[in-house]
Amino acid sequence: SLKGLDLRTEIDRLRKERNAVILAHYYQKPEIQDLADFVGDSLDLSRKAEATDADVIAFCGVRFMAETAKILSPQKIVVLPDMDAGCSLEDSCPPDQFKAFREAHPDHIALTYINCSAAVKALSDIIVTSSSAQIILDQIPKDQKIIFGPDRHLGGYLSRKSGRDMLLWPGVCIVHEAFSETELLKLKAQHPGAPVLAHPECPPHILDHADHVGSTSSILDYALRSPDETLIVATEPHIIHQMEKAAPHKTFIGAPGADGNCNCNMCPYMALNTMEKLYVALRDLQPRIEMDEELRLAAKKSLDRMLDMAG
Ligand code: 13P
Ligand code: SF4
Numbered sequence: 345s346l347k348g349l350d351l352r353t354e355i356d357r358l359r360k361e362r363n364a365v366i367l368a369h370y371y372q373k374p375e376i377q378d379l380a381d382f383v384g385d386s387l388d389l390s391r392k393a394e395a396t397d398a399d400v401i402a403f404c405g406v407r408f409m410a411e412t413a414k415i416l417s418p419q420k421i422v423v424l425p426d427m428d429a430g431c432s433l434e435d436s437c438p439p440d441q442f443k444a445f446r447e448a449h450p451d452h453i454a455l456t457y458i459n460c461s462a463a464v465k466a467l468s469d470i471i472v473t474s475s476s477a478q479i480i481l482d483q484i485p486k487d488q489k490i491i492f493g494p495d496r497h498l499g500g501y502l503s504r505k506s507g508r509d510m511l512l513w514p515g516v517c518i519v520h521e522a523f524s525e526t527e528l529l530k531l532k533a534q535h536p537g538a539p540v541l542a543h544p545e546c547p548p549h550i551l552d553h554a555d556h557v558g559s560t561s562s563i564l565d566y567a568l569r570s571p572d573e574t575l576i577v578a579t580e581p582h583i584i585h586q587m588e589k590a591a592p593h594k595t596f597i598g599a600p601g602a603d604g605n606c607n608c609n610m611c612p613y614m615a616l617n618t619m620e621k622l623y624v625a626l627r628d629l630q631p632r633i634e635m636d637e638e639l640r641l642a643a644k645k646s647l648d649r650m651l652d653m654a655g
Contacts, residue, residue: 346620346623346624349623351619351620351622351623352375352379352619354623355379355619355622355623355626356379358623358626358627359381359402359626362399362400362626362629363398363399363400364398364399364400364401364402364626365381365382365392365396365398365400365401365402366379366380366381366382366402366404366622367380367381367382367384367389367392367393367401367402367403367404367405367413368380368382368383368404368405369383369384369385369386369389369404369405369406369409369560369614370383370384370385370560370561370564370580370582370583370585370586371405371560371580371582371583371611371614372404372405372582372614372617373582373615373617373618373619374582374585375619376404376617376618376619376622377582377585377586380404383586384561385473385474385475385559385560385561385562386405386409386412386458386459386473386474386475386559387458387473387475387476387559387561387654388561389403389405389409389412389413390409390412390413390416390458390473390647390651391651393412393413393416393417393422394416394417394651396417396420398420399420399421400420400421400422400423400626400629401413401417401420401421401422401423402423402425402622402625402626403422403423403424403633404425404617404622405424405429405614405617406429406430406431406611406613406614407424407427407429407430407431407434407633408430408431408434408458408459408460408461408462409458410422410423410424410633411461411462411633411635411643412458412647413633414633414634414635414640415462415465415635415640415643415644415647416644416647418635418637418640421629421632422632422633423625423626423629423630423631423632423633424617424625424631424633425616425617425618425621425622425624425625425631426616426617426618426621426631427631428613428616429613429614429616429617430613431459431517431613432515432516432517432518432519432613433457433459433460433494433495433515433516433517434459434460434461434464434494436494436513436514436515436516437460437461437464437493437494437513437515439461439463439464439467442464442467442493442494442513443467445491445493445513446467446491449489449491449511451489452489452490452491452511453469453470453484453488453489453490453491454467454468454469454470454490454491454492454493455468455469455470455472455477455480455481455484455490455491455492455510456468456469456470456471456472456492456493456494456646457471457472457473457474457477457492457493457494457495457498457499458471458472458473458647458650459494459495459517460493460494462635462639462640462643463639463643464493464494465642465643465646465647466639466642466643466645466646468646469646469649470484470646470649470650470653471646471647471649471650472650473559473650473654474498474543474544474545474558474559474560474562475558475559475561475562475654476650476653476654477498477502477544478502478505478506479653479654479655480650480653480654481502481506481508482506483653486508489511490508490510490511491510491511491513492510492511492512492513493512493513493515494513494515495513495515495516495517495545496512496513496514496515496516497516497517497520497521497544497545497546497547497548497551498544498545499512499513500512500548501544501548501551501557502544504548516545516547517545518612519545519580519609519610519611520543520545520546520547520550520578520579520580520609521547522601522602522608522609523546523547523550523578523599523600523601523609524600524601524602524604525549525550525553526602527599527600527601527602527604528540528550528553528576528578528599528600529553530600530604531576531597531599531600532553532576535574535576535597537572537574538572538574538575538576538597539555539556539570539572539575539576540553540554540555540556540575540576540578540599541554541555541556541557541558541563541566541567541575541576541577541578541579542554542556542557542563542578542579542599543557543558543559543560543563543578543579543580544557544558544559545579546578546579550578550599554578560579560580560583563577563579563583564583564586564587564590567587567591567594567596568587568590568591572594573593573594573595574594574595574596574597575587575594575595575596575597576597576598576599577596577597577598577599578599579599580609580610580611580614581598581606581609581610582610582611582614584596584598
């Protein structure tokens, strides 16, 4: 039983014993963010995973992120506290269907959001994250036809911004899909002048009301730099933890779902990771990400292109 254990102290002890680094995404529980060696967005986390000299990476995020760490750092042991921490975008894009879609459009390249399986990465030309997508798209010749998957909202946002047509895969993030425009407008009316910061996984009826659109890191940056005292945050609300830590005098309000609060916008997959499971993962070095070497090398090609092009 884990009862009576001081999990923070035990995790610290194991981290040293195992020469492990704990990487956490901004959507993790505050207690996990607070003990992580590094907290970041998907691009930052993949760079850290590639650069670390630790023997073990304890990845507190979702499975595609831990898989990315393994693809970039095959010699390291990568543990994910809960192997069921998936992603609705990954689920929306089964590799066989994606392969058929690609084959139906042989003159298109596949620009693919990192929120997908290793098998879909292996079927793609270039991976992007929300913070690198624009920079990468700008480097692709204007006449090149593009398939963008699996997030149709990020794809639609990039299309509108760049004026380029892309064939969009119909996936969505269930978390960002749940924001309510009606409730957001009510909230804006209650806080006149408060800027809305939104993740590009939000549907267009939410992005239309945003003053800033960007990745989790970019939203955090904006929130801290902005002179505004009250800000509305339209992404998974656990990121507000970092905002409140860095700017305790400001007020950050999570954008609401249809019920008028931001509880329905918590990512159920991210929430599967707990302090207990992180402790067990470091103790047992399980559950571990394992990957077939051929698949890893195929997926690494499109990821390496992203890392090169993102600058
Ligand atoms: P970023 O942290 O790259 O903005 O991604 C958000 C997200 O939904 C991760 O699952
Ligand atoms: Fe996937 Fe959305 Fe959760 Fe991110 S917030 S892991 S995109 S379901």
